[in-house]
Amino acid sequence: MRTEYNDIKLVKNEAKKRFEIEIDGHFAFIDYREIGKQIALVHTETDPELAGKGAATAVVEKTLHYLDENNIVLLPFCPYVFAYIKKHPEWKRLVSPKFNGYDKL
Template structure:
């Protein structure tokens, strides 16, 4: 299990590690989730948490039959480094 949850009320995917939170905000437009912002608590930075968050986010996106449109620079760069998720990226 990827540990990522969908906080529908806040429109973001969340991953808690070490009692701290990383999250990726989203905005749904039809079958596309726009990802404008990814953030990890400073205590989690450099530990791979944001990458695990993106992995879990993409797994949920795929399970739901959706696509993503990354806007956040981190999300764009992460997806470029992980071509296995290319078919979930809008316009690919």
């Protein structure tokens, strides 16, 4: 994650069912669904103004830290999140072993 994003706060926007960060009035976010003590991350997106600036990576990293700190089990349905975990296998520990695709991480 780029250092300029270190101090940007992650918000769990329960009304919109997404984790989000705001940068200069624009958003990077991950849509989620809660299933008991598990969270399914289903889609990562950034406003066009943030494209190519590392905002998607920042929101993924911040969300993974949040899940880790709150002992929440992850279901990474979002291809971007799945690919991030595959590149950073230290985060696989958050993924439910029952997740279809766990063995591909």
